[in-house]
Amino acid sequence: MDLNGRSLIDYGAGSGVLALAALKFGASAAVGTDTDELAVKAARRNALLNSVSERFAVVQCGASLDSPEPLAAAGMPRDMKFDVVAANILRGPLVELQPRLTAYAAPGARLLLSGILADQAPEILEAYAADFDDFEVKTDGSWACVQAVRKRA
Template sequence: MAWIQIRINSTNQQAEKLSDYLDEIGAVSVTFMDSQDTPIFEPLPGETRLWGNTDVIALFDAETDMQRIVRALQQAGHLDEQSAYKIEQIEDKDWEREWMDNFHPMQFGRRLWICPSWREIPDPDAVNVMLDPGLAFGTGTHPTTALCLEWLDGLDLEGKTVIDFGCGSGILAIAALKLGAKSAVGIDIDPQAILASKNNAEQNGVADRLQLFLSQNKPADLQADVVVANILAGPLKELYPVISRLVKPQGVLGLSGILETQAPSVCEAYEQTFALDEVKVREEWSRITGKLK
């Protein structure tokens, strides 16, 4: 199917309203793109963080009368004489196939591979986790997930128990189980994450060793030898009392989802009860690990 898009240069104050209006007048999808290549980082609670100068890109069926769309935007006050916009035809492609072609098996550490189901396994003798991108966060492509996977690969997990706090797709818990952990628990606030983790565990043959809980339903006495939490710096600091209590005596902790500039404040919270290792950094993101004192 052919498509046409309109790209409108907007501001962080107006982009959300513009997006809502484009949905109302028939846009198939609306996305934001930073027009100054400024990275988007951690939002404040309840905040939708945009950029100082934001391009709003709306996709329409190619048969749409785009002049009618422009007139509607002008009449609604979203375009004026100073507004910059561009209308572009989009090449008709099999986007799903193109996306699949660009998702490859990835190696983490010495033993661990994350492989999409439609690709051939590069090393049948390695520890292979079969995982397809889906609605829940976590496929290994983000530096924070990669840092956590490499840390797990470097641990002796044989016979250990593991908690994946903020499990998302379940990738860390599943990887730990396939690396030798006796059992694992995944915890998340999102029911979609619990479902995705369950499905991915079944695909990898480890569902019988993985328990999943919404955060509010986790057992009060829950603890494990290894706890990993790949969320964000703010929640990690706020949830220090909760996360630290999950670690058994002599257990180890791995934290990520933390920008390099945020690592000192997270370390300050956790060094009260953990002997921390040197912070590991990759592409502006960091991983904090340590052992319970």
């Protein structure tokens, strides 16, 4: 995937490794979110250590749709769109957060969802099918990564 000049949100960023790699491979900007305060601190520190902190915003978020929208809570535009939406979290949150993750995806954006077992992939496909197409499921042992493209209006 060509990341040159693209923006990315990593929902459930942990240490920020996905966003950091994207920035090193040419992404113009990245936002990372995580529920864990220590993960947010680690991601910010890793951004500094990798000299990308000016292009990588990290915000703490709640774990459900009942939580405040994290970008707005951090003073960013609520309707911000990204070229790549990535989330490496469990199946349950991926399904529950579908409206939020979909809202972050610009038309034509790439969706990358992992942290799921291969036999859970059909449920993820069903949850995202109304707004995405060109689905691809890649597996590594019992783990899966779902890739898709945001439908254009």
